[in-house]
Each structure stands twice: as C-alpha cells, then as structure tokens.
Amino acid sequence: MAASVRCPICGKEVPINDPNMPFCGDRCRVIDLGNWASEKYVISSPRQNELEESDEPFESAEGRDH
Numbered sequence: 001m002a003a004s005v006r007c008p009i010c011g012k013e014v015p016i017n018d019p020n021m022p023f024c025g026d027r028c029r030v031i032d033l034g035n036w037a038s039e040k041y042v043i044s045s046p047r048q049n050e051l052e053e054s055d056e057p058f059e060s061a062e063g064r065d066h
C-alpha cells in the first residue's frame with residue numbers, strides 16, 4: 001500500500017519511485033512551482049508545520065518498503 005503517493009496538484013496516484021514524485025508529471029510540478037511563486041509563501045519556520053512530511057525520504061535514494 002506504500003507503493004504510491006497522490007499528486008498534490010491533481011490528486012492522481014503517482015508511483016513512489018517516479019522521478020517526478022510527488023507530482024504525477026512535469027506539468028503538475030511546474031504548476032506547483034507557479035503556486036509558490038505567485039502566492040509567495042512565508043517561510044518563517046522551515047520544515048516544521050508547513051509541510052507534513054512524515055518520514056518519506058524525498059531525496060535519499062530509494063527508501064521504499066515493499
């Protein structure tokens with residue numbers, strides 16, 4: 001059941017080993033970047049309450065359990 005995540009933009013399921021993770025593709029990733037650029041999130045407390053990244057290693061190679 002840990003084999004996929006949901007694209008935060010369109011909600012489509014994305015394989016956890018997809019290079020575009022957590023986005024379903026380049027398009028949604030660009031859209032997300034656009035959101036950031038346009039809404040100008042205030043980053044006061046880095047990675048604490050803004051993103052609820054539990055324990056998914058986004059950049060550490062491939063941390064996927066069966």
Ligand SMILES: [Zn+2]
Pocket residue numbers: 007008009010011012023024025028
């Ligand atoms: Zn998407």
